[in-house]
Amino acid sequence: MNTPTFLHDILLLFLSLSQQNQPEIITRLFTEAMNSLVPDLGFAFAKEFPDPQVFYYERVFTQHNQFGWITAGDQYQYQTEAQKTIIRNTVRMLAIILEHATQRKELQKTNRELAEALKHQETFLANMSHELRTPLAAILGNAELLRMQPQIAENPKQTRYIGTIEESGNHLLELINDILNYSKIDANQFSLHKEKIQLEPICQQSILYVKAAAEKKHINVEYRNDIPEQLIIADPLRIKQVLLNLLNNAAKFTPAGGQLGLKVSKLSSNSSIVLEVWDTGIGISPEDQKKIFHPFVQIDHRLERKFEGTGLGLAISKRLIEMHGGTLSITSEINTGSSLKFVLPI
Ligand SMILES: Nc1ncnc2c1ncn2[C@@H]1O[C@H](COP(=O)(O)OP(=O)(O)OP(=O)(O)O)[C@@H](O)[C@H]1O
Ligand SMILES: [Mg+2]
Numbered sequence: 001m002n003t004p005t006f007l008h009d010i011l012l013l014f015l016s017l018s019q020q021n022q023p024e025i026i027t028r029l030f031t032e033a034m035n036s037l038v039p040d041l042g043f044a045f046a047k048e049f050p051d052p053q054v055f056y057y058e059r060v061f062t063q064h065n066q067f068g069w070i071t072a073g074d075q076y077q078y079q080t081e082a083q084k085t086i087i088r089n090t091v092r093m094l095a096i097i098l099e100h101a102t103q104r105k106e107l108q109k110t111n112r113e114l115a116e117a118l119k120h121q122e123t124f125l126a127n128m129s130h131e132l133r134t135p136l137a138a139i140l141g142n143a144e145l146l147r148m149q150p151q152i153a154e155n156p157k158q159t160r161y162i163g164t165i166e167e168s169g170n171h172l173l174e175l176i177n178d179i180l181n182y183s184k185i186d187a188n189q190f191s192l193h194k195e196k197i198q199l200e201p202i203c204q205q206s207i208l209y210v211k212a213a214a215e216k217k218h219i220n221v222e223y224r225n226d227i228p229e230q231l232i233i234a235d236p237l238r239i240k241q242v243l244l245n246l247l248n249n250a251a252k253f254t255p256a257g258g259q260l261g262l263k264v265s266k267l268s269s270n271s272s273i274v275l276e277v278w279d280t281g282i283g284i285s286p287e288d289q290k291k292i293f294h295p296f297v298q299i300d301h302r303l304e305r306k307f308e309g310t311g312l313g314l315a316i317s318k319r320l321i322e323m324h325g326g327t328l329s330i331t332s333e334i335n336t337g338s339s340l341k342f343v344l345p346i
Helices: 003-019 024-039 079-150 156-186 198-217 236-252 314-325
Strands: 054-061 066-073 194-198 220-225 231-234 258-265 272-279 328-334 338-345
Touching: 003 338, 024 079, 024 220, 054 079, 054 338, 079 156, 194 198, 194 236, 198 220, 198 236, 231 236, 236 272, 236 314, 236 338, 258 328, 314 328
Parallel strands: 220 258
Antiparallel strands: 054 066, 194 231, 258 272, 272 338, 328 338
16 A cells, blocks of 8 residues: 555545544553554654654644653655655645544533533522522512501602612612623523514613603704504514613713704515614624623723613623524724614615
């Protein structure tokens, strides 16, 4: 058998073994094959290195460490540079195959461990959210009962205290819901309840909601819907959740006296609709734009930062839109404003 054909066959064998994730077998077979079948080529898995006769070697790595090397010796005095090149290339390829096979095995192990950890995390989150929500419901319920007491209703100071309890309690409730929502989406355990809906009323309600917050900051709110009659198949609750997230952000990150708005239109291809939430606010640098869709990311993450929130709004929104078969994207310029667009298939 001439050398190149033989090497070719051996390579194919290793390749197929590596695809079956069998690094140990490959290593053993490789050593045996090289030692017994083709001693002529002088390949060896050398435990001791450097071997004075080695003319070429290639290190083999796991993800973190070197686990061996493949060497080609020159004790048989290869005649030509061409022969040496074949051997060098073969060794290099075998090293790569072995490396890939080993890394794939490591990866599978890591994936299994991650899946296990995720399961614990889900149970933990489900239990925690139940444990937190139950006393919180009691706190909020009792605050409401207190507010209805005539002697408290007449006392502005006490009414204010109760207001603070309710505000903080509701904030905490939102936070727990966000965390639970995100972890469910992340674990693919979140399902949409899609139906045929008209977007117009959802947009109007969302705009009304954000207007209240915007007015406090003297922010002007604009709304334009080019396709008010348009129907789409979507989960109304989730679309509203996304809209509110985006509109809240626009109000939060726009200084007093600025503007924000919502524009609904159809793509010229007629296959999708676009909802654009824009503002004339602080904007986001190109560098930060890459990060904001990750969970818990806030551009200003100092403890003394002036904006409230957990950094989950955009991460949840992006996933919800993707679950609808759509996309969420941003264009923004620092100190000029931002535009967050989501496209939904009709
Ligand atoms: N319209 C915007 N203008 C400027 N920065 C924005 C805008 N929208 C989002 N960001 C930046 O992206 C970050 C992530 O937004 P996201 O909505 O995920 O979190 P958040 O609003 O801080 O908290 P949450 O929505 O969970 O209450 C924000 O903290 C802010 O730094
Ligand atoms: Mg937000």
